[in-house]
Amino acid sequence: AQSVTQLGSHVSVSEGALVLLRCNYSSSVPPYLFWYVQYPNQGLQLLLKYTSAATLVKGINGFEAEFKKSETSFHLTKPSAHMSDAAEYFCAVPLVRNNRLAFGKGNQVVVIP
């Protein structure tokens, strides 16, 4: 069973428009959730993480994510897209069976001028 699901490999958004990337996780995972961003030819960089302190988590570059236990979701948003937000975004959760970090398939975000 997949632990984290990201739908839609490519997401196109107009500059200045809302960015919304969806992440749903298996209900059996521990309450730690992460979003990472990967710019071209770079490694993954931590955007934000949820550790049960607050359901709305603010990250770098104006991104935030809201943990919703009832929906088993941790969607990433940014009110106004910038050209520099063009990158690939990964949701990640620790697996119960071995505590390794499991990554979603990623969303490639394209920002249209």
Added chain:
Amino acid sequence: ETGVTQTPRHLVMGMTNKKSLKCEQHLGHNAMYWYKQSAKKPLELMFVYSLEERVENNSVPSRFSPECPNSSHLFLHLHTLQPEDSALYLCASSQELQGNYGYTFGSGTRLTVV
């Protein structure tokens, strides 16, 4: 220098060559990881090390040979590679061998096998 550093950034090698990828972390972390990232494929976890001991090998072909001489350094030795091994190889580290801490990644080595 801080964070996780990978060298070289780019590598082109023939199928009969032997080369090594290097990863160094300056974070005092106890766990280190090798990942393979191919185009249009999910991230693949290859090897996991905890305190210099290999704790996971995810059915990786023997032409990839990891080495962890100490908790700050991780190598991936390559020999007799195939063109399908061309990919971005990412090194990561974490405070402990637990996903709860999250991972810190290097910038990767872009490997092309010709």
